[in-house]
Amino acid sequence: MRNNIVHIGAGELVYEIRAIVEIADKLQQMGIKTNMENIGDPIAKGEKIPQWMKEVVADLVMQDCSYGYSPTRGVLETRQFLAEQTNRRGKTQITADDIMFFNGLGDAIQKVYGFLRREARIIGPTPTYSTHSSAEAAHAGTKPISYRLDPDNHWYPDLDDLRLSVKYNPSISGILIINPDNPTGAVYPERILQEMIAIAREYDLFIICDEVYHNIVFNGTSTKPISDIIGEVPALALKGISKEVPWPGARCGWMEVYNADKDPVFQQYVKSILDAKMVEVCSTTLPQKAIPRLLSHPQYPVYLKERKDRYEKFSNIAVEMLQGIPGIKVNRTNGAFYMSVVFKKGQLSDCQSLPIEIDEVRTLVEGLVAEPKVALDKRFVYYLLASTGICVVPLSSFCTMEQGIRITLLERDEQEFKHIFQTLGESITAYLNS
Amino acid sequence: MRNNIVHIGAGELVYEIRAIVEIADKLQQMGIKTNMENIGDPIAKGEKIPQWMKEVVADLVMQDCSYGYSPTRGVLETRQFLAEQTNRRGKTQITADDIMFFNGLGDAIQKVYGFLRREARIIGPTPTYSTHSSAEAAHAGTKPISYRLDPDNHWYPDLDDLRLSVKYNPSISGILIINPDNPTGAVYPERILQEMIAIAREYDLFIICDEVYHNIVFNGTSTKPISDIIGEVPALALKGISKEVPWPGARCGWMEVYNADKDPVFQQYVKSILDAKMVEVCSTTLPQKAIPRLLSHPQYPVYLKERKDRYEKFSNIAVEMLQGIPGIKVNRTNGAFYMSVVFKKGQLSDCQSLPIEIDEVRTLVEGLVAEPKVALDKRFVYYLLASTGICVVPLSSFCTMEQGIRITLLERDEQEFKHIFQTLGESITAYLNS
Amino acid sequence: MRNNIVHIGAGELVYEIRAIVEIADKLQQMGIKTNMENIGDPIAKGEKIPQWMKEVVADLVMQDCSYGYSPTRGVLETRQFLAEQTNRRGKTQITADDIMFFNGLGDAIQKVYGFLRREARIIGPTPTYSTHSSAEAAHAGTKPISYRLDPDNHWYPDLDDLRLSVKYNPSISGILIINPDNPTGAVYPERILQEMIAIAREYDLFIICDEVYHNIVFNGTSTKPISDIIGEVPALALKGISKEVPWPGARCGWMEVYNADKDPVFQQYVKSILDAKMVEVCSTTLPQKAIPRLLSHPQYPVYLKERKDRYEKFSNIAVEMLQGIPGIKVNRTNGAFYMSVVFKKGQLSDCQSLPIEIDEVRTLVEGLVAEPKVALDKRFVYYLLASTGICVVPLSSFCTMEQGIRITLLERDEQEFKHIFQTLGESITAYLNS
């Protein structure tokens, strides 16, 4: 190359949830039977798509119009259907034009941060889903800014930390809320959301609320979509069908815009996101067409309830099998399908290990953990994977100083599920005592 | 907002191909019957998806795995299938890892330019498909850089212009080739591609070759995929199924990488694009799964031939009906399905008009053309639309100093097609003489 | 111009201290006799350069070597002399290479901020000397970040505000201290400096200490040069002869670097400042050569004491004449030669005025205050100037939310000085009651 063509922010693009797969694949080739509990893909974990769903989609596939481009904002009827869903709750009222479709929330997130002015920062939770933090960091050209989720208080946001950060960091222009939360499985009570909105109102910020897990709430908890309580604060809600239907392979998510008319700068920002999408023409058509049919299908609530009941049951099994183990903090998952386990301060060292049977595997892992700057929880993750085949994600890769792991609750087989958490618990104890 | 949150490059995101639709919609509401010849969406123009295609897709839809995430690079078997297609020609050899899927070429284009170092520029054709030029301009924070396509020489690239630009502008780091070309319908002979590659080799540049129309070539012309002649020059080929299958609503395109191992900087750049995709998790699964089945289906070549024959026939009708009209330059379309008509220098003025029947429509159009800085060809486009209902795109919105129009050849009804081009020809004459 | 050539940060460059002069000049032409109390130029206010000083400089001027370039860092003997001054106090020890000369502190300040990485921010006081805040803002491309100086506590820094800002704003990489302070005239006790250094140490920041008024301290107060108490924290002290000698027209200031060897990133940053100076070749030679002779001259301490005594006397006259006036807060000046008067919250409105005799002047001022977004204290400054001829600077132009004025104590004639402050006090009362 006659010039250097590598982008200056290239180094900020890290996504450990998928990077760990490369190691797991190697170990599998060396003979380890793996349990992939790293990624939130229900399908990959054996979730069955109900026959009626498939038929809805197959029916659409037989129509020519499902193959064409859609409007830049998305299929009109679908946006009208979704606007109606929001409006019928009688709170914030929107129109089809307040909805914009993307190729999955990943695409939405890239544009939401990518078309922010470089100096304008969004504060997000720590730990956080790394697609948000990577995109925010890449846009700003520096490290993400975050407010603390408290593992000693149900992983709820530390509101003092948030308020003080907003007050003392004038570049913060918006607040990211993930509710229900990934990676912690927390579901925020309305009063917490209200306080976060109050901070946004007081400091004239906008809110981004990632609600992709909004319909996966259980254990008797309840929360509110941000649109029900947002008042006059400008906000974006991010929604999708990846987790709920579940159809992650559709790459189909959308953004609802609230109170765009309340602030001209916010309105211009939203328009620039639409313009960016228009340059790419539009988003996927078929899943958009399917949305009204799927979500209004009589079997849909039944199906969703069945899944929530299972996650509820398994969330309780998980917490029972892990709580009480010395050296860690555990919170019950009340929404989404992740659990974050935290190692207490000082529990991890770089001398701990787990037994690994196959020599080749041991050599590989010892090489990996000997590399410079391997986080202590990543070290545990490598040993756990090599020793038991259980593949989880180090919590430190979710943009947090906490050390721990994120594990999914997606395994459908109860015996296998119990075995995984039993093994995990024993491995934690063995590792900490090694 | 307590801060300005609008991105500094927000103004570069313009896509006239879709912006004109807003005007057309208004006119339609005022009673104008429109012919939308602005956008390259075969489906919208009545192209039928063959039954066998729908069945292939419907069959996949009945399988759970079509709903899950795909690997970040894309479905492995599909990438192997596509690599094999390239490799079997016996020229450049690639592996599945040299292929990366995106949510349509729009997504690919955003990432290809978006992850270039800001100072590194790509020179592209003028006129050009504006998704390329907008993305390049937004990445650079300034106007796009271009080499001339020559309407007096079959719209072939002006190679002197390209060579001198590369020589005298050291920030140019790569060359964009669109072949077959949008918006001109030109198909480049191998010798021209060879000369372009030679320039890249001499100045140590890489090549981006948009080959989305590669299998839509007719009128006895022939060309080469860039991989057959690239030699050791680093290159990216962009491909997709939007136009060919046609399934634009799938948002499914891919990038083939050639000679990544020949240059470490290029390799790092390609990796940063992969990392950016990983942060968004992956691209659409279902169409990827369909690709091998569709492209290797015995009916596929038959179907494709039928379409090419039709475009060939219609391309000749179009050129016959327009050539000879004073004041314009016309070239026959030999690939893709667009025709670009150029007004000769000095033919357009801001006093010309076409008769408009409905008063309300005339008032609207007169308001539009009275706005400051309306290009002269855009002026013609507004009058044409209001007078005849034919919706085309001004050529000046394809990043060129030429004045003219781009019109699609997608209308399937031969009588209607002839009527459109007859009307267009008469309108041009009437407008120029008004 | 074929391109836009105006820099993106062009709008951040505002310096009200000099901008007000333009208005004063106009009024003077209309017949107003002005007292310029806006700028800290002792010479302009009639300070006499002692004969012995002039002779020292004249003697140098007769030597050829005073006309040549100096080394990039500055004249070696002068740097040795200054290093020795610092070292002899027995605290931080430096060498001549830890000193770098600039064309005045303005030049130093531009380079100190201009060669910081764009994302790295320096927190400074509010109110602050606007050369610092403008340069910091221009480097960052956004508004400056600040900690509060407290008018209810001798204008000392609000240490809680500083600590919380540093804690909650991770982009803060350094702390600016101006001691003695401009525009408040505060002199910080050692314990306050110690706490500021402790914050820098705790959060791994560096310190910039503007000590240009270091030898102009009176009223029995005392402080410390930062080098005496800096410990191992990396720091830059900015010093000069503009105010002290006083020779502002020399454009001669310097930077002392402490603990460069304690942090490799800091060291690289300091080297980049040296490289930037080298590209400009060097700084002014003659004043550098004069420094050792002037500062070690037996008459120098006598001369300095005379001036400090006068400032002390006048600072007490000023405070006596203003304190007790309802609606304002006043602090006695203990260093430098500025006083900042603050209007209490709610005292100013946009209906207040002062009588203006000359019609033409009144018309001009009424036009100025009718412009959009004129700060309320700037409004007062315009009326004061037009009504009395006294030219001061609105406090709001020192990067603060406080409303008030900065006035210099440089007028040498005691009767005139009393008259100015008497008039100012009466005008404040009249304005607030109007």
Next chain:
Amino acid sequence: MRNNIVHIGAGELVYEIRAIVEIADKLQQMGIKTNMENIGDPIAKGEKIPQWMKEVVADLVMQDCSYGYSPTRGVLETRQFLAEQTNRRGKTQITADDIMFFNGLGDAIQKVYGFLRREARIIGPTPTYSTHSSAEAAHAGTKPISYRLDPDNHWYPDLDDLRLSVKYNPSISGILIINPDNPTGAVYPERILQEMIAIAREYDLFIICDEVYHNIVFNGTSTKPISDIIGEVPALALKGISKEVPWPGARCGWMEVYNADKDPVFQQYVKSILDAKMVEVCSTTLPQKAIPRLLSHPQYPVYLKERKDRYEKFSNIAVEMLQGIPGIKVNRTNGAFYMSVVFKKGQLSDCQSLPIEIDEVRTLVEGLVAEPKVALDKRFVYYLLASTGICVVPLSSFCTMEQGIRITLLERDEQEFKHIFQTLGESITAYLNS
């Protein structure tokens, strides 16, 4: 540091003219007697400041007003004096407000490029004075852009190269002309300047003309100040007293602005430079005050003529002693006081050397030339310095692909001068034949 604080453009700041001094100093300590022919400082080479000049300055030094700040643009009477000098030629007419003073041309150059929009580029000559090219590169964040000076045609600009660069590189917004030129000593005839202006006019660019050597032209050549022929093209001329008076240590240069009123963008750009200077308050007062007295002194033309006569004589000695030596190209110096000698293609290799007497010196030099990426002409410069004590600057450090050296003509002693050039010639021959 908790953050990286090093500026992204830190690496572009290189100034070989001074960097070589560090090596020379080391060699001197090892016993080498050096002749410093690297830097254009007449004073350092023994130029005597005439008594009358010293008296003018000394007289000013006895006045208080010479110590105060000056207006931001500079001392009014001086600007009036300089404007009058330009105006009296009867061509472009300017006012005092079209002149702005800086702390030397280094400061002016930093601001001229530093306050250009990042994407707007200035094309400059190659070879070029590196303060220009470093500042341009740092502002753009990438390599400088240049037009060729032709060593086979008196070092005149290659106008085809300039025209084609401007035509094919749309980011070029201005042209830098250095006339008389540093480092080549060329003086451009009016017709060449006219052609450069014509290019600027045709492509709507502005011109920066560095005229710091304008009054040092000899050998019967003549040229024009840009203001005499600029017509309506916006332009900046950079002037100073460093070389001519000579008073480089004054850091006093100025910019004359022509045709600011012809282009609003240019006007806004010029205003942003003024604003930047205002934030730094002003430039050095004393030399500004001296300018009218010095330049209008009856002895000044006499003095200047004496120097020009000497440079003329020595320029001819130099060319006589070097021309005819195989392997190099030499042009006579007709202005300024530098000569650039070019090695013909293929003459230099990395095996050549010169004898070095002192072992320690030889070891040092062999270490220096063994470092990676040492330019071949820099290699020669090290050997020349170590073998003969003659310190020159490698031509490759003036932003050029040519290999050669720049040497000053400042040595005043004719015998010594002849000895230096004799030795240089012999060393070139010995080195090329080694």
